[in-house]
Amino acid sequence: MRDPEMVAARIEAARTDRATVLDLSRCGLYEVPEAVRGLEHLESLDLQFNDLEGLPGWLAELGRLTDLNLQANGLEEVAMLGELTGLRVLSLSENNLEGEPLDFLGRLTDLRELALIDTRSDRLPESIGDLTRLTDLDLYLGWFNESPESLPDTLGRLTELTRLELSRNGLTVVPTWIRGLTGLRVLGLWMNEIAEIPDWIGELTELRELSLPGDPDERILAVLRGLPHLRKVSFDFEEVDLP
Secondary structure, eight states: OOOHHHHHHHHHHHHHHTOSEEEOTTSOOSSOOGGGGGOTTOOEEEOOSSOOOOOOGGGGGOTTOOEEEOOSSOOOOOGGGGGOTTOSEEEOOSSOOTTOOOGGGGGOTTOSEEEOTTOOOOOOOGGGGGOTTOOEEEOTTOSOOSSTTTSOGGGGGOTTOSEEEOOSSOOSSOOGGGGGOTTOSEEEOOSSOOOOOOGGGGGOTTOSEEEESSOOOHHHHHHHHTOTTOOEEEETTEEEOOO
């Protein structure tokens, strides 16, 4: 949908009303409209499902921005986002970040939610461990694996995480740094090539939902039965009862 008049009307309404939320999703945008630049009061900007190929440097002038959704665009370079240090929620899902260093993420230390679904990026920076306020990390359908340069051990410092989604990646083992994330309530590992689920999964006593690859065996089912809050367990596509 390309309707310049509608886009202009939304921006003008946000300016007139000093609205804190602006929705420009699904507007067929190739660039962020210059008129957004003056909306320094914005706290939430939704630009998902457009055709953005780049981000303007002036975006960093929106100093009150806490929520930015850039899902499903054509972005290949996003390093300037490191200037938006007040962000709490960021989605970069479904962009083409292949070969793009994500080192800027370490500067966004106020982040609570980060979505990197199918970005084609295959490496998180060591500085990801500085995002100690992060509660939700979504790497579903990623290009990550268990190699140190892909998923660094510093992820184990994200002890505030309550949801971690690692399904449909290139994992062959469960990363050991997950063991220290004892506050996790939701953990997704399905559609990986993991041959064995470690017994220490039973130390994640706050788990409510867990998805695992492969077929259940009695050993791991016995471990899961010891998790006091676990209510939903699935192995790839099938949900399993834990009597």
